[in-house]
Amino acid sequence: RITNTGPEDVTVTKILDDKLGNLLPVAETQNGNNPIVILSTDPVDSYFEFTHSVNLSSDTLTSHTNRVDVDAIDDDQTTASAFDTETVTFEYPNPVPTISVLKTADDNSIPNTGQQVTYTFRITNTGPEDVTVTKILDDKLGNLLPVAETQNGNNPIVILSTDPVDSYFEFTHSVNLSSDTLTSHTNRVDVDAIDDDQTTASAFDTETVTFEYPNPVPTISVLKSADDNSIPNTGQLVTYTFRITNTGPEDVTVTKILDDKLGDLLTIAETKNGDNPIVIPSTDPVDSYFEFTHSVNLSSDTLTSHTNRVDVDAIDDNKITASAFDIETVTFNYPRPDRDRSPDPDPDPGRIEIFKFLDVDNSESYNDGDLPFSNILFQLFNEDDDLVGTATTNSQGNAVFTNLDEGTYFIKEVRGDYTITTPTLNADGMIEVEVVEDETTEVSIGNYREVIPPQNPPLGPPPVIEEVIEDKVPQGPPLPKTGELPPYFAYGFGSLLVLAGLFMKRKF
Structure with a gap:
């Protein structure tokens, strides 16, 4: 700021800074490129002001002091001069967080x-x-x-x-x-x-x-079912039915049907689809499906169940995959021997067929190693405890009660030296059976008897041997007082005759 403190208008002719150099052009530029004329405005001083910027720094923190000298002349060319100094000090700045x-x-x-x-x-x-x-x-x-x-x-x-x-x-x-x-x-x-x-x-x-807007997501389900879930262990043909259902909003094409036991079934399914890809439309609100069958012979000597899983994949037109799986189990059992059945249909009103077997392994069920039990007599009682009839098992272990009215009956096995393992007996030691009109009620009854092998030494205490004391036999009756010769007299006389005979034989 250059101030005219005198009574005359002045024109600035010099602005020289010992550090910043000649600043008159800078000032005149900020004055519109015009000479700087500062009027005398008595009693208030007038001034001209301009700015100049410069970067300052000091690694040694030495202060920066500079001096500016200014000259101005009036219309008589009389010069007025002035100067000023300014000092800038340095310090280490506080760090700024960012x-x-x-x-x-x-x-x-x-x-x-x-x-x-x-x-x-x-x-x-x-x-x-x-x-x-x-x-x-x-x-x-x-x-x-x-x-x-x-x-x-x-x-x-x-x-x-x-x-x-x-x-x-x-x-x-x-x-x-x-x-x-x-x-x-x-x-x-x-x-x-x-x-x-x-x-x-x-x-x-x-x-x-x-x-x-989301793409619709395809979804499917698969149902695998066997036509028979319990078959003889010797083997049987089982037919599986596979139903693949489209449960989503998109049409899908099946790309995989893989069974962990039966292998790749896609070719089989497509063959049954006329050798065409399996396309399942989306039929909202009712799901549509494709169904096919496949048959296989199953058997198991060890009665191990046959469980297999099928995995199915299907894709929509956006190649998004939907997956599903299902499992099915087929169990095995030992077949029971053929029973002697009447060639005629079941009579009216009802009947009971008994299958009697020797439960050799005490397993409470008929299995391999058990034997049909023949010649076992059974009695049948009604609810009034009246004896309805008796029946004896044949060589196949079968016994039949026929022409029975609908109701509750009780079977009693007459033989009592075996334990009945199946079914459960009631408190009276009988088997309760329900007979329904026009139906045959089948009852399997197992017997078991525990056999204790001989042991050495035998079980139990040693036998007691009783001592038998014989009475002395009398040598003969007492001699009667009538003078009869006693028997020993005859014995003695006979002995003498024998000795005499022997002597005479040696003599002659």
Whole structure:
């Protein structure tokens, strides 16, 4: 600022700065490229003012002092002079905190019907000072600072300065977004953080999620069923029926039918479809389907069940795949021997057929190794405890009661030296049976007897041997008083005769 402090108008002729050089052209340029005439406006001084900028620095913190000298002349060419100095000092500046924020969505294009979107917020400390986050404000999601601090263990968010690698804090927030009008969802987050001098650093970021009408998703189901789920272990032909149903809004073409036991069945299915691809239309609201069959012989010596799984794939016109699977199990059993049945149809009103077998392994069921039990007598009682009839099993273990009225009957096995393993007996030791008119009620009865093998030594205490004392036999009756010779007299006389005979034989 050059001020005319005298009574005469003056024209500036020199503005010379000892550091910045000749500044008169700079001043005249700012005066519209005109000479600088400063009027005398007594009693108030008038002035001319201009500016000039320059970059200053000092590694040694040495002050920058410069002097400007100004000359001006009046209309008599009399010169007036003045000068001034100014000093600029240097100091080490306080570091300024800086941060950045990045906001991203896990899916930027979602169905217009709605979907959960998870936003990730990363706040990075890009400056030389540790900072504490004081604001996280989203224009659509609101104040997210409590959300972030909760994910930080309910602690303030302090982000250290780790030069040269920036450190950051990251958190997520999820929200459901939808738009019937397909209007994009754009939101902005503003973040503030302060250093220990309470200097604030700020940053913001925006993220956009767009909406689209979703492509319909194809869906299918598959049902696999066997015509017989329990067959003899010796083997039988089983026919599987496969029904593939289109349960979605799109027509689909079947591309895979793979059974883990039966192999690739797609070719078989297409053959039964006239050697054409299997296209199943979508028939809303009623599902449409394709069905085919496949037969196979199954058997199992070990009675292991046969379980297999079929997997089916189908695609729509957008090549989107729908998948489904199903499993089916066929069990095996030991076949029972043929029974002697009457060639005539079941009589009216009802009958009971008994199959009697020896339950060798005490398994409570007839299986391999068990034997039909013949010549076993059964009695049949009605509810009034009246004996209705008796029947004896034949060589096949079968016994039949016929011409029975509908009602409850009780079967009693007459033989009692075996344990009945099946079925369960009632409190009276009988088998309760329900007879229905025009039907045959079949009852399988198993017997088991535990055999204890001989042991050495035998079980039980040793036998007791009783001592038998014989009475002495009398040598003869007492001699009667009548003078009769006793028997021993005859014995003695006979002995003498024998001795005499022997002597005479030796003599002669």
